[in-house]
Amino acid sequence: MKIALIQMDVKFGDPEFNFKHAESLMNQAMENKPDVMILPEMWNTGYDLERANEIADEDGKRTKDMLSSFAKKHCVMVIGGSILTLHSESEDVTNTMFVFSRTGEELLSYDKIHLFRLMDEHKFLKAGNKIGLIEWEEIKIGLMICYDLRFPQLSRKLVNDGAKLLVNVAQWPTARVDHWKHLLIARAIENQSFVVAVNRCGKSGDTDFPGHSMVIDPLGKIVLEGNKNEEIYHIDINIDDVNEVRGHIPVITDQRLDLY
């Protein structure tokens, strides 16, 4: 499974710029003919939450059109990071991930379920109420957005529901890059799963973003670690490694779900 991680810089509150920029990076990513490409969190607007109602993508229409036609044209699965989405009926705004198959079919719409209070997400956004799991070419993939990483119950639920690959898309700041690295490694070890994590880079106001997109194998070894610049990283993973690791120490099978 060839994966392209698009470690993108995001221009605060400027969807016009960000849409063009994302598409240009996605085109560049195709040079390596990936099976899957992944964008970071909130790539359309950054954390311009004060203007969320004004700049969010209404019903995700623009994003869905762009990602779906790109996926179909290039025969690639697109895990669309996340975007600010305005739901026209309810007027709620959500931090939403869309995923499209190689044929441009929508596989998932996932609204971030853990809103990050430190960034006031809970004041501006509505939390989702279902988890994000897809099946792609017989591989189950669990999807998470940034802060979701801090809740081990979520990744374990995704794994108990069949996920062998966990994907996190983020705007995780440099101030807590150590947490990012250690939590990603922990999620991979405890769940004996691949973890692929795509973070943004650059700066927004006073906040620095470290990039540091990562891929961790099911033994917890770092197989890719990005730097702090805008880059596209490519990795080829063999999902069968998960079965081998789980066969060796059967952690998932040995759970006592009758007790906890």
Ligand SMILES: O=C(O)CCC(=O)C(=O)O
């Ligand atoms: O948990 C953290 O430290 C970062 C989370 C975050 O920035 C987010 O969810 O957007």
